[in-house]
Amino acid sequence: MADVTFTVDGKKLTAPAGMLLIDACRKVGIEIPAFCYYPGLSLQAACRMCVVRQEKVPKLQTACTTTVAEGQVFVTESPEIAQARKATLQLLLGNHPLDCPVCDAGGECELQDMTFKYGAGESLYAEAKQHREEQKWSPVVYFDRPRCILCYRCVRMCGEGMDVWALGIQNRGVLAVIAPNGGDHLDCEQCGMCIDVCPVGALTSGTYRYKSRPWEMKHVSTVCTHCADGCKVTLGVRRASDGMEIVRADNRDKSGINGDFLCAKGRFGFDFVHGRDRLTKPLVRNAAGVLEPTTWDKAIRLVAQKFSEANGSVGVLGSPRLTNEEGYLLQKFARTILRTQHIDHERTADYPTFSRMLAEVPDRAAGHREIAAAPAILVLGGNPTEEHPLLAWSLRTNHRLNHARIYLANTRPIRLARQAAQSLRIADYDALARYLAGDDAALGSVAGAADFREAIAGEQSLVVIAGAEYRGASLAALLRWGLGRPGVKFALLSDFANARGVADMGVYPDLLPGYQTLTDSPALLAEYAAMPTESGLDFAAMVQAATSAQLKALYVVGTDPVSTLGLADGALRKTFVVVEDCFLTPTAAQADVVLPAASLYEKSGTVTNCYGDVQMVRKAADVAGVKPDFEILVRLAGAMGVDVRTLVPFGAATGVRADMGQTRGAQAGEADRHAVWLVANGLEPKLSPFDPLATLDEIERLVPGYSLDRINLFAGNDAPTQPAAGPNAGPNAGPGSGFVPLESLLRRSDGVTPTHASLFHSAGLSDQTQVLQELQAYQNRLNPAAAAD
């Protein structure tokens, strides 16, 4: 809309015509108080806090519903307005408990803030306040009725935002009350968004309430560890006897790609960090065959010795939960120090095919922000609501606020259909790709297919989001169709926080970082001197080889093949097995050495979500005894007698910038420890080998597509990547380009096994998260039918 000029408090402002006055003011830093207004949700004009005076209008107007027009004149602060706001607060406080010191929201309460500002301190009322017992609406949602100021944010967030509609308003007048759909309990997604938007202490979190005070915590923003959407999450940490303890996870500054959003896993699923079964000491199998605690030094020395002895006969299994730096380092360690190509990870999407094909045409991969603003989105397969909650949120929001058209094709009904312009039920994803590409026979008999294809053909700008159902040939066919049309971009869904990142980092037996071949990638080959050039074994083959003693050692980093492949007890006993993990997984239980690893919440680095957006991970929690995989790798290399500078560039010679732990949100004590270590080793305290940023420099230098906007990244924002060819690649990439021939990719097994995570489940970690277990059980009890299938 055209810009208009109007006056606020004597200042001339310009904003698009029709913009809400409250938004136009906030944009330029004029804060208008509001309880009920919440950007993006429907307007209520119910709290009357945002009243302003508009010239020539007899009554005070609500800034949350007034749209700006040319020549208007407003006053937003004056004695009259302050009095109106004060009176409204006095009315609210008349029935509101005045026990801020014991309220869970004390210090983070919008009502408290406003009372300070407008000074409604003295009580005018002699009448007794109503008291009501707090209600437990679910394991994670509590409701304290007298504190509720009826701003209706929770109701709208649950309905409009989440499309769950589990909260309502019942009764009327002063008896009006927010009510859950189960009468006295909530049957919902347990996302906790209602708690997040509640401006006061009426809705509180079952996992946080009465545990801490906002000012007692440090707030560290990092990335959620549970799924591949990569939500920014702020962890509230507090000093505990054994390090730093996470007491809360929320979405404090709402600046991440997830905006307002966080799901149950992100908000409540952090207690695994301090889980009872958490490993905190290295374990070594003793003569009696029992795992027994030992020191880090001994464990590292033993592993280093065995790895040296294995002389290249080592298999390395990586995890899609490692950071980019760790993933990169792991494959570099395997290739250049262990001298093996037997390296792979738990794959949940066919990124090699995806990236190989998109690298040929510039700018065809859609980051999450692009998806969130796209005018049209085609979702093939998957079930975003359950498996990619942020994606579902963004699609719904985009539909609601921008009228984005969503097209769905799926083999089963999914909830997102409620927002879809068209939904197509199909039996076969391959056939759909062929049908879109013009093969009429492929879906000829499916009802609505023709309309569906026609509507999609009419979209000038389209993002195609493919579920993990698409891989290999069917993915190639889908991409080929879309790349043949202008304006089509793609995203490929996967599971785990860094599935995309570890794939991009080349944790594959046949692909180097950036999906480059083992033989034709001059830049990488120059660095990875003496690396074997034969493709190694893939995940399943390595495990197979280990069970039959064809490998001397197996290094399992953050994955659990015994569970995922259903191995028998003792299946791995013939090989020297090292497991690096947070918990004593079934694989770890069979290992010779178990190294207690830090979780994503206890380390720093970067991760790449499934849409290719890179974000910083910052250390929040601190669990005594554990080490990040990154540090373990560096120590192993050192113990194997390798100059760690060849693994991690640091120090004056190659170092780029100094870091004393700030980038990791590390506690001061830790920075000190590093300083001590550095000095003890005669190293320059300029840059630590444990600083992942050094490796990020190398990633940027060597991994095609990873030239990142650092300022943005370090500021806590997401930096997009695009699949790209190796440095030598021309448009007709031939030998030496670093490009893997597509045919060879399609010939090999894609090895993809999606985990089908769900709202309360993300393989491995959620099993160790009591809250998520409890939520799953709670919802199963409420919906036995849904639980059954």
Next chain:
Amino acid sequence: MPRLVSHPDEVKIVTSRFGKGAAKIDTYLELGGYASARKALSEGADWIINEMKASGLRGRGGAGFPTGMKWSFVPKQSAKPKYVLVNGDESEPGTCKDHLIFLHDPHAVIEGTIIAGMAIGAKTGFIYLRGEYRYLIQIVERAVAEAYERGFLGKNIFGSETEFQVIVQTGAGAYEVGEESALMESLEGKRGVPRIKPPFPAVVGLYGGPTVINNAETIATVPHVLAMGGAAYAAVGSERNGGTRLFGLSGHIERPGVYELPMGYSLRRMIYEVGGGVRGGRKLKAVVPGGSSTPVLLPEEIDIGMDFDQVGKAGSMLGSGGVVVIDDQTCMVEFALRTIQFYQHESCGWCIPCREGTDWLKKSLTRFHAGFGTEKDIDNIQYLAENMMGRTFCPLGDAAAMPTLGFVKKFRREFEEHLHGKPCPFAHHPEVELV
């Protein structure tokens, strides 16, 4: 059965068919019914609106907005269907005039609805009656069925190409639903919470379509306006206040009832001549001139003509035309309390100042009337009411605050007599709470 009353000063236009069995369509036709609708059909929308403008008819629902002008705001072209919505929620204490219209002359409402539909180009009209009026709903439904039988409603009304359907709707007990946007919400099957304005109903109303909402009396007047001509109707009333109005005299009045009197008729004469004076010959203490939300007038303030402008000038409002007469044996604190108790009970609860304000007023007044008030309370009550005024989402908050301010200002003495444990000088006592 409500008693009908009569007085020689009455000018019977809207009430002209009362008591004559006009609820039956044959009788209604004999008494000239549906002639205006036929005429409107042949003359067209512009003519109707011009006549309505000329009539000076102002909305009888309370706010007194000129009806012709309201109709002219509806856009001619609209992608969405347009609607007429008749407000028969009649819930303002002191008001029972629509009750009589539905009882005695339901076809007039139907005919008025058809005409309003023609004026704005609507094909559907809704007549919404409060749920308590079940027997009236049945009467109106019967009348609607008759009109369908005769072809006055349906696909081709009066044999023309014009379509018009009427649907009768029941409420379920909520005063706030009388507010026009809350009325639409209720008709759409939702909580009776008002909508944000703008957009106004004339542009975005029922089911998103342009909608004209009028009070039942306003609508029942329409056929008469067209029958007698706008100018002739206007001539009956006072300046800028065309025609007559159904005034409901209730309370301590000798001859309570609904009287149709010209706009601008003297309030004093209404009480002392039409109504026969204060019951039992007592002294007049106060008059609520237009339903419980209108500020009270003192005996020395009743020499005014009863029209929107004159009552406004006197510091009150003509409102719904419900004149409540109060004698000198009445405790005004109790009267204020009962008034506020109503608004507290009926506040929809949406906005803070009304929801909390009405509740605190009620609590304070209850305590006050029971003899536990303090000086500061009187000021607090006034402070509260002043701070509700003009700050609420819809006018219900004002409807509670305005009369309160009137009571406190005009009867401060009586409030003071209740202070410090003194029992109510009228020996009345506070009552049970409504939940």
Next chain:
Amino acid sequence: MSAEAMTLFSPELAARFDALVERYPARRSALIPMLLYAQDEVGYLSDAVIDEIARRIGITPLDVRNVATYYSMLRFKPAGKYNVQVCTNISCMLRGGYKIFERFQERLGIGHKGVTADGLFSLEEVECIGACCWAPAIQVNYDFHDELTDEQVDAILADYRSHEQKAGSR
């Protein structure tokens, strides 16, 4: 319509609902009338009634509850067969509404929102019922009784009682 849906409401009521939902530009407009008619037949809005209405309209039971709890004529507990509603609002109050209410309380031995032990009567103090000029007024179920005197209270109760006996002996 599923078989179970037919069990809760009489065939007449079910048919009335089916016609009602089709009548409006949006099905949901039938909600408030449906709630009232169902209450008339069943006596109150039980959970089962709410669920059934939700299903028939195609909205959630929570939605139905949000709406139903707003309107003061709708109730969630059984009332007496004859629900006596006494207006005490200003016009009725000035003409003895409270006295009438007290008389009913005495005669029935119950208070506001009470139900007699035999389930025959319930009592409610209500807001203005639109009979101000014929005050004091009450409603028994949907029937108005105007310009009441204290004595008429007894007559009205006797009348409903005898009505009930006749109905019972038939």
